[in-house]
Amino acid sequence: MDDQSLRAKLAEYTAKVEKTIAKRPERKNLEHNRLYTPLDLEDLDYERDLGFPGDYPYTRGVQPTMYRGRFWTMRQYAGFATAEESNRRYRYLLDQGQTGLSCAFDLPTQIGYDSDDGISEGEVGKVGVAIDSLADMELLFAGIDLGKVSTSMTINAPAAVLLAMYIAVAEKQGVSADKLNGTIQNDILKEYAARGTYIFPPKPSMRLITNIFEYCSKNVPQWNTISISGYHIREAGSTAAQEIAFTIADGIAYVDAAIKAGLNVDDFAGRLSFFWNAHNNVLEEVAKFRASRRVWAKVMKERFGACNPKSLMLRVHTQTAGSMLTAQQPENNIVRVALQTVAAVLGGTQSLHTNSKDEALALPTEDAVRVALRTQQIVAYESGLADVVDPLAGSYYIEALTNKIEQECWDYINKIDEMGGAVVAIEKGYIQREIQESAYKWQMDVENKKRIIVGVNQFQIKEKPPEGLLKVDAAVGEMQKQKLAKLRANRDNAALKTKLEVLERAAKDETENLMPAILDAVKAYGTLGEICGVLRNVFGEYQAHVSL
């Protein structure tokens, strides 16, 4: 059928629809068109816009064979209480067929405070494991061969310190740094914009990040030096397009900073990775993943002149949307997570964390985590969704939506460029306000029932109080304090003092790479709070932009 007759047929169809909805109105508030046809893809050029999997612009995936080669890495984010307790959970997950580790740290660790710091009171071991020094890190990975496992660490402001601890543990196991596989999140810009665990102001923070890029390119070449994260931006309430737009804008800022620091783009860009949210609207999410790969490939090739194909590929870890879990009828969350898993897999993720059904109420129990992991395994082994590469390509709707999200993404990137880049846009509060607007709109849509959340604003039941939730032992704080007191009494404090002085001098000299001095301080059993304290004194602390 040629375009002209197709248009005529579409007009006939539209007339029919109008008659129908005059009698039987459609559901209201739907975001996308009723129907997509070849007319929506008139400008689509297969080679230019889609290409083949593993080829530019990577719309169809970053590897030629995708999940026909091997499934995505199943990586459950875990950690709570003490290093010993978390080590048990990690070994359990590996026994259950998990293929990579993902460490959750408690808030004092994420913000560079020791467990015995006054400000840590009540927070020790709560949202993740408490790590105060190399001694805790040794316990965390006891009996786990760091040469064989890949480990993702959700750590940002003090990422350099935790990476140094990981390298030091590996060394003690006899595994050299060049054999290590894993990721540090190391994405400070989204901390300012959406997640909140910042320490230092942007300038020294960007320096720490480029120092890590440089150090790892020479010493830890298989390490993913950053996971540029949209996940938390989405959790804070953004739309799908905002999630990838603000994140890619952050990515541009990191690449800019590294190039300004004198690095060659192809020396570090291949180790940049991303982190997306898998939200409820399955097909919109699939389009988002595809659009993000195309945008990043173009950014790296056209804007930064990267040549190595690895520099152009947006490799991504995904987590299902925690904010979409409901405290009401928590069993329903298993279904939500299954659908989000489908979105991530059809979107072509490289690794995935699935949330547990009880996470709107507490940290997950072992049983709940197992169901979440099984959900991935069922999608992988039973559903057939992983058998064909990018199976939704060519769908009128998916391709049109991929184009639309890409366009929205470019509009934001252009706007942020005009403001002077992501750092400036965050300092002005622009990105935060855009996210807040979307979050507020979402909440009002739920309250006005424009958006139905099953079990929350419709189909409610009288709930029984939830049972068997995980509770972190309140004694964890005390246990960590005692461990610290012992550590401080038994280590060579004079040797440590020298290492911390070297670190201080390095921090004051902007041309120095901080990684070697941090690694030395870590090996001398300097605590996270002591090391970050030195840096706090030199760098100062970030003062957040508060706006409503």
Next chain:
Amino acid sequence: MEKRIRVLVAKPGLDGHDRGAKVVARALRDAGFEVIYTGLRQTPEQIAEAALEEDVNVVAMSLLSGAHNTLFPKVVNLLKDKELENVLILGGGVIPDTDIPALKQAGVAEIFTPGTSTAAIVEFIKANVK
């Protein structure tokens, strides 16, 4: 004209999740209250001090990190020390049902858990502010 109800929306502890706090703050403002938002990482002392300085009727704290059993009662006691017994104290966030009785016993007037509508919070404040 009747004095407008003044609310301090606060984020105690180290938790960075402020989507809920900001949405609630804005909804309370849209409902006609005067709203002051503290921003992240406030110590109980800072929150009590802000409540005194801003002369608020309500302190609404949001916490998703699990530190509520330590931090909420601390704020309550500091407000008592400052003779702010009439301030209505509210809490919200990921707070297990089993923790709620003790928090209420400590002096938190109500705990709002995930799924609560902002309209319910507005109504509660209007009905209970002293």
